[in-house]
Amino acid sequence: MFTVYGLNGRVYSGSLDGVRELAPVQAVARVRAAAAIGRNEQALLPSIVRGLPVPGNDYGRLGRGGERAPRQALAAYAQTQQGQAERQALSLVQELMSREVLSVPVGASVAEAWSLLAQRGYGQAPVLDARQRLVGLISRADLLPLRAFDTPEVFEPQLWKDRLALPVAALMWTPIPSAHLDTPLREVAQLLLDLRLPGLPVVGEGGGVEGFLSRSDLLRAITRQPPLDLWS
Secondary structure: OEEEEEOOEEEEEEOHHHHHOOHHHHHHHHHHHHHHHHHHHHHHHHHHHHHOOOOOOOHHHHHOOOOHHHHHHHHHHHHHHOOOOOOOOOOEHHHOOEOOOOOEEOOOEHHHHHHHHHHHOOOEEEEEOOOOOEEEEEEHHHHOOHHHHOOOOOOOHHHHHHHHHOEHHHOOEOOEEEEEOOOEHHHHHHHHHHHOOOEEEEEOOOOOEEEEEEHHHHHHHHHHOOOHHHOO
C-alpha cells in the first residue's frame, strides 16, 4: 500500500496501480524524466567508459585461464550459501528501510537544504511542513541540476545568489508517494523504476515519516543480505 502526500495533505492512499494512474504524480514524473534524460546519460558515460575492457589486456589471466575466472566467481558465491539456509527472505519495507531519517523543512532555502544533505552525505531527503507532515522529496540533483550550468550567465554571482535563495518548495518533488511499513519491497522497486525516484519515504499508521527506502538500500541488500535466491 502507498500513500501520496502534497502541500495540501494526503492526496491518495491505495495500491501500486492506483499510484501509477494518479495524474498529479504522473505529471511530475514526466517533467522530471524529460529533464533527466540527457543528464543521466552524460553522468553515466565516464563510468561506462571506465568499465570497458582495455584493448590488448587478457582479462582471462586474472583467473589463470580464460574459463577459470567465471568458475571461481561461481565457487565463491556457492561458499556464501553454506550455513545461510536459516536466513529469511526480505519482503517488506520495514525489514530494509533506513530508520534514521534526515528531513528538510519546507521553508528551507536551496543553500540550507544543500548544507543539510552535504553534512550527512545524503543524496535526497523527505520535505516536511511545520507540523512534521510529509509534503515532498528533494534531492541534490533538484537543488543544483546540471542544466543550471548550461547558461552564459553561469559565472554571474547574482545568478547563484538567486538560485541559492530559492525555497525548497519551488523545486521539490510534490506530490510524493510514500510506502507503508508493510508494503512489499517488489512494489516499491517497481514504483521507483516507473517514476524514476531515488527512494521513497516510509510512513507509519499516524502518517509520520518513520523511515526511508532508497535505491541504494535495495542494491546494498542484494549484495550483502540474504542470498539472491532468498528474495521473494
